[in-house]
Amino acid sequence: MPDSSSASRTALSLREAAAPALAGALAGEGLWLDLGALRLRVRSDSAVFARQLRQVYPLFELDTGGGWTDIQVRMVRARGLRRWVAPQVFFEGDGERVFDPFPGDSPLPHFEWGTNWLVGRRMNHLLLFHAGAVERDGLALLLPAMPGSGKSTLTAALSLRGWRLLSDEFGAWDPERGGFVSVLKPVALKNESIDVIEAFAPGAPIGPRFPKTRKGTVAHLAADERAWAGRHAVAAPGAVILPRWQAGAETQLVPLAPEDVFPALAFNAFNYGVLGEVAFDAALRLARGCPAWRLVYSRLDEAVAALERVWSGLGRRGEAAAASVPMRGLA
């Protein structure tokens, strides 16, 4: 079994490896992507996919050593006429094709969405909140996904300002370890967000744009060295932020009561029902113990600055005990 510690890098990253080596690995026994909380084995006969994967997973190790696989994905080019005329690619998760194929020139977004779907189906030892998750000073910041929240944009921005990215999609709570774990993948940006992040951090490693997907134009921001190095760390609960982007709005942090944090977490999770009482207890613990705010903003840099101030206020406090007074904002 390959050593899964993140301490030192001895193997080549996808970026350092020669392109044919990556394509060859994918076409053969496959490539193992260590996302932190799980190991994903991916195979593909599409050279296009190999190129796109390399662009948005540049720092991931070129791991072809086999070893433990949590989920398996194959990106398979369609056979017959569809191999040449308007070529298509299928997503195969653990041997099954559940989705319609994608055009052959845009396998990456299909891979990203399909893998997220598969994670939600398989990794049910974790409570998967639908949220962005980043970490700073050992504490996790959770950004539950509400419509119009721009959680991915904010998650991306924070990850570019020194916060460790855990995931843009899953606030993955490990009940056994009492903390949040990484499901590390590139951050998916849609439509205007792509330009916003490019303006926010010129030169940020954003992959190719895919213009005509079901969600509009999507592009992916690669995870950085900090995120990769910390992918096996466990982040203690920190705070919950419900972001809302609103044109022209002044940046505002409004304290959120615990009784309103609970539904923002519990009723916004992929597998809350599956984990039954374990999920109920986790939501209780987080709602009671984490300070929470609504964040209204129009300017991304101000939003990030507001969150930095929140964090310095949190310090290295321990968590509130279960029956204690709920935390309400900053003193």
Next chain:
Amino acid sequence: MLELLRDGVASVTVARYVRRPGVRVEAVGEGWYAYSPASGETLRLNVEMAAVLELLDVGDEAAIAGVLAADTGLPVASIAASLTGIWDQLRDAGLIQRITDGAVPS
């Protein structure tokens, strides 16, 4: 055992309820959330529901309405009316079950 008459008039009700085994009722900030192992559901409780769950030991539906009337100073009839839907909601969510003939169902 008489059933609650559904003609809009508050009538004598003798249905008695008990919390189902393993039900959790937890205060979160100024609200309450309940979990039922029987239905697997998590429910946000409003004030009436939380109060009713607290008072199940008092007695049957009529007795509980009486206690709440005494606590609030409101007429029993209006309390009973506002509680009408709650019994069904709590049963549907798997939080309470009816006691028949004084025997507690398993």
Next chain:
Amino acid sequence: MALPEQLRFIAALDDPRPALDWGLPQWQFAVHQARRLRLLARLAQALDAQGLLPHVPELPRRHLQAEIHLSRWRTTALQWTVERVGECLAPLGAPCLLLKGAAYLAQGLPNAPGRLPSDLDIMLPREHLQRAVELLQQAGWQELALDEHDRRYYVEWSHELPPMHHPVLSLELDVHHNILPTTRRIGVDAERLFAASRPLGGGPWSVLAPEDQVLHCAAHLFFDAEPRDRVRDLVDFVVLLRHFGLAAGFDAALVGRATQLGLLEPLSLALHFGAEWLDLALSTTLRRAQASGPRLPIVRALMRRLILPGPPGEPPPPGQGLAAVLIKARYQLDRLPLRQLVAHALRRARGRDHEAT
């Protein structure tokens, strides 16, 4: 025929202790294969029941834990649905039978833990179906909207009503009036099944007599089951037989009942594969039942093709589709004209392809 390679992990369902000696490659295979056959939750529960989960390496253990959560969630949903449907059908005043998983759970049988039910199967006498549907609809249950062809299939040829769904309850409700299609060459007399059924006590529910539960399991395995569920159904068959077989005279009663209901062939097939693959010990009575029947080697060969899964993570083996059609044809062909059978099979296959599970 020794136990096929891809099924070797099944022994651990009975006695999980040897699993603690598995290396990661063995765990890797077992996790993927068992999950595909819907048996991983059972392995997890078997380990958990003996307090052995903490000794499983972390990498496979996360999958076992996930399956335990999934199983608990689905089992809770099933038991809750049984309770609600039971309340709904109480005024019917007719015997209401729980079938398959719901029955095993209600009886607390050895194959109750680690199940992953996706629907509730019940059986009611045919003359009460209309009233039952009314009661169910009043409680919010709705039949799936079907086109004319499928509706006719259910009404005329099938032993069950179209599936029913509920806006709040997540499980599908399948109401049967027999355990096998009534138009088949081998029609089972439903009245005999009801006559022998046993009430569970406290509620409207009953279960089939033990012999009938075993026979239903065998019949379902060969006539009705999805290919991926067949190994699991075979495991169920073996567990049921071992459990009920403890009663004196059960084997003879089982064979007698199979003859009476015309289910000797599925019983014989189940006994054959149970003995060959799952170490089922057969008494003389059962061995004689297993050996009977003409054209058995061909049917057995087809069944073997049908039941054995391919390697994990890969699509089903070629020929499995054809074997399925041939087996179905054998038991339905004489009643359903070939054209209609093919049309129906094609529609079902298309419907399944479009379901995102």
